[in-house]
Amino acid sequence: MKNRFNFFLFFFVFTVSVVSAQQDSLAVESEKESKKELKEKDYEPYDALAPSKAAFYSAVLPGLGQAYNGSYWKIPIVYGALGTGVYFYLDNDKQYDRYRDAYKNRLAGRPDEFTVNGVRRISTDGLIRAQEIYQKNKEISILVTVGIYILNIVDANVQAHLRQFNVDEDLSVKPNLDFDALSGKTNYGLTLNYNF
Incomplete structure (x- = not known):
């Protein structure tokens, strides 16, 4: 009698554990299906052109592509970088014109801003070198500004x-602590979850 009771108890516990395991697997499958449905809803065919739209918007108006992507914090950085490049170009152009005008006045025999009371503070060769330096700086400023514009796109x-890209928990590396019941020791490891 006792053996029959143990057999029925074992059979009952086994049946309950199998049924609950099946319910858990159904819950996991339905969760995966819901994630797949969300992915399909998120990436409809019109979103396939989203990167080209963002690039086009940034090409038309710098920072507009970042706004399209929702990265509003990048817009001041884009305009700050472009503004810095333009500022240095204009400043170098102003200095270039200043030394160029002084050089032209000196060649024509007129007084220039670098000659005070007949004393030349900068030689003619110095004026030529200054023009070359500021011309080079203007060109570098243009290249940097164009580079920042391209980087924006x-x-x-x-x-x-x-x-x-998919960044949900199905693809993750997590540290894992596992307690081994037989030996009574803790096992350390890493788990890599990768689901297709």
């Missing part, structure tokens, strides 16, 4: 591409 494009 690339940033908007890459940000839009990265927005489409």
